[in-house]
Amino acid sequence: RKDKSFGSFFEYSYDNLEKLSLVAGLRYDFHNNLGSFFTPRFHIRYQPLERSVFRFSVGSGRKSSNIFSENQGVFSTGRKIYIDNNNGNFYGSKSEKASNYGISFRQGFLLNNQEGDITVDYYITDFINQIVVDWEKQGELHFYNLEGKSFAKSFQIELDYQISKDIRIKSAYKNYVVKKQYNSGFKQNPLTPKNRFFTNIDFSSKPIENGSYWRYDITYNWIGKQRMPLHSMYPSLITSNGLSPSYNLINTQLTRVFSSKFEIYIGGENIGNYNQINPILDSTNPFGLNFDSSQIYAPIMGTMLYIGIRLKL
Numbered sequence: 001r002k003d004k005s006f007g008s009f010f011e012y013s014y015d016n017l018e019k020l021s022l023v024a025g026l027r028y029d030f031h032n033n034l035g036s037f038f039t040p041r042f043h044i045r046y047q048p049l050e051r052s053v054f055r056f057s058v059g060s061g062r063k064s065s066n067i068f069s070e071n072q073g074v075f076s077t078g079r080k081i082y083i084d085n086n087n088g089n090f091y092g093s094k095s096e097k098a099s100n101y102g103i104s105f106r107q108g109f110l111l112n113n114q115e116g117d118i119t120v121d122y123y124i125t126d127f128i129n130q131i132v133v134d135w136e137k138q139g140e141l142h143f144y145n146l147e148g149k150s151f152a153k154s155f156q157i158e159l160d161y162q163i164s165k166d167i168r169i170k171s172a173y174k175n176y177v178v179k180k181q182y183n184s185g186f187k188q189n190p191l192t193p194k195n196r197f198f199t200n201i202d203f204s205s206k207p208i209e210n211g212s213y214w215r216y217d218i219t220y221n222w223i224g225k226q227r228m229p230l231h232s233m234y235p236s237l238i239t240s241n242g243l244s245p246s247y248n249l250i251n252t253q254l255t256r257v258f259s260s261k262f263e264i265y266i267g268g269e270n271i272g273n274y275n276q277i278n279p280i281l282d283s284t285n286p287f288g289l290n291f292d293s294s295q296i297y298a299p300i301m302g303t304m305l306y307i308g309i310r311l312k313l
Contacts, residue, residue, distance in 0.1 A: 021045045034095045037062055051108030051117075058101040065096050065131045067143050074135055078282075078291035084144035097128040102154075116161030125152040127180070136184050136229050139289035148181025166206070171199040188227045191297055193246075195224035212258045221249040226297045233281045233290055244297040247274045263310040273303040 008028050015021040022044040030036045041059030048054070067083075068075075075081075102123030109116055127150035134142040158172040174196045178189040188194065198221050205214040225243040228234065238244055253267030276298040282290035 019047050031064065034062065034064055053106045055104040055106075056102070058099070060097070060099045062095055062097045067131055067133070071133050074133060074141060074294045076293045077135075077141070078285075078287060078289045079135065079139055079141040080289065082140060082142045084142050096130050098125050098130075099128070100125045111161070114162045114164065116159065119156075119158045119160075121154070121156045121158075123154045127151065130180065132180060132182060134182050134184075135190070135294075136182055136187075138229075138231050142183070144183070146181060149186065150180035151178075153177045166204055168202045169199070170202075171197075173197050190227050190229050191295065193224040193226045195222075195246075197222040210258075212256065215255040215257055216253070218250065218252040221251075223247055223249070223298070228295060228297070231281060231290070231292065231295065233278075235277050247298050248272055249274065249299070261312040264308075265310065266305075266307045268306070269304045270299055270301070271303060274299060275302055276300055 009025060010027075011023065011025040013021075013023050022042070024043075025041045027039045027041075028036070029039070039060050039062060041057070043057045044055070046054045046056075100123065102121065104119065104121045106117055106119045109118070127146065130146040130150050132142075132144050132146050132150075134144065153176075155175040156172060158170070160168075160170050162168050176192065176194055176196070178192050179186060180189065198219070200217060200219045202217040203215070207213040224246045227242060228238050228244055230242070249269075250271040251267070251269045252271065253265055255263050255265040257263050276296060279293070279296050279300045281292040281295065282288055283293075285291055
């Protein structure tokens with residue numbers, strides 16, 4: 001099956017150079033499998049105060065789904081593959097459609113004579129048509145058209161603050177709710193953490209006479225629990241509530257900058273040495289229905305230390 005399309009795009013922009021700017025667009029496409037359709041979009045930016053900015057956007061989209069190339073990860077299993085109730089049509093009138101809308105607010109501030117800003121985002125994507133990838137049954141992988149609700153809701157709050165001339169901190173929290181209607185019920189997408197937290201601290205020393213200086217940064221990530229499809233070979237830690245454990249990751253790096261062209265660095269990843277227990281299920285029977293290497297929710301490699309140089313020519 002070959003996809004061919006052509007289209008045209010119209011756009012209108014307005015900017016009063018002070019508080020308000022907007023962009024409105026409309027695209028027309030003709031697709032050999034999807035037919036003719038319009039996809040509109042609209043963006044607005046409003047700045048009522050010098051350090052305050054609101055952004056709003058809304059739009060829609062459509063695409064032709066290719067279930068095999070888009071889901072290669074779930075094929076590293078021994079599952080039997082089923083294409084259900086599609087009536088021979090995963091394309092055409094059952095093309096994937098979605099609408100997206102959301103708002104963002106950024107507030108700058110000055111604290112202890114140092115600048116920073118706080119950004120809050122909230123975006124929603126509603127899927128009208130969607131190909132559901134269903135691996136809820138052990139040993140089976142099903143593809144079928146969505147019948148019911150499907151959405152992705154993303155909320156994020158981010159802080160970026162220059163604590164001093166030498167120290168900068170970035171921190172963010174994200175809540176990501178992605179749910180759809182499966183044959184077995186309305187559920188959160190598997191292997192999708194609902195909650196994440198991130199913090200990065202960057203320190204740079206004052207340059208000495210020859211221009212060299214130290215740079216150090218440390219990054220902390222917290223990844224929340226993830227829903228796991230049922231599998232009899234999971235450790236009891238997961239099967240007791242159907243969720244993976246949350247975990248922490250710490251990465252750090254120390255760099256000695258000698259000039260704009262030469263640096264030496266040393267660092268480490270996954271300092272806490274967190275590993276997923278039994279990442280490949282039924283690994284001793286790779287041709288069995290229970291073999292599954294796709295359900296990996298955490299690092300499978302332990303602490304890694306490294307050293308290197310950067311040379312700009």
